[in-house]
Amino acid sequence: MALHIASKQSAMSEINVTPLVDVMLVLLIVFIVTAPLLMQAVPVDLPKTAQVAPLKKTRTVQLSVDAQGTVHIDARTIHFDALERELSALRESGEDLSVQLHADENVRYGRVAQVMAAVNRAGITKLGFVTVQE
Numbered sequence: 076m077a078l079h080i081a082s083k084q085s086a087m088s089e090i091n092v093t094p095l096v097d098v099m100l101v102l103l104i105v106f107i108v109t110a111p112l113l114m115q116a117v118p119v120d121l122p123k124t125a126q127v128a129p130l131k132k133t134r135t136v137q138l139s140v141d142a143q144g145t146v147h148i149d150a151r152t153i154h155f156d157a158l159e160r161e162l163s164a165l166r167e168s169g170e171d172l173s174v175q176l177h178a179d180e181n182v183r184y185g186r187v188a189q190v191m192a193a194v195n196r197a198g199i200t201k202l203g204f205v206t207v208q209e
Contacts, residue, residue, distance in 0.1 A: 162197035173201040
């Protein structure tokens with residue numbers, strides 16, 4: 076076994092490859108992640124068509140029923156007997172009307188059914204129920 080003593084004048088003949096390997100691994104990961112994203116674009120020649128009329132604007136009305144059975148339209152309290160008339164007036168304003176029903180979990184089911192029937196009689200076909208995630 077020979078003992079090698081490096082003098083101050085001789086050049087270092089070894090290269091530290093650890094930083095080079097680190098950079099190459101990072102570049103490899105970048106290419107692996109971006110390559111599938113580049114391949115998803117399919118070149119398609121889309122057909123040309125005439126301009127169509129814009130879709131009707133949709134207005135969403137928030138209909139709330141609190142625990143006492145009081146009905147609110149967009150945070151405005153309304154008597155139940157006037158609910159159908161009010162919804163019909165909103166529907167006839169020319170916009171496509173959508174109703175989101177917020178019913179308190181403690182309200183009687185019968186009251187919710189009455190509100191749903193009033194929405195149906197007013198001619199509104201888009202009714203959604205709003206809930207919260209547990």
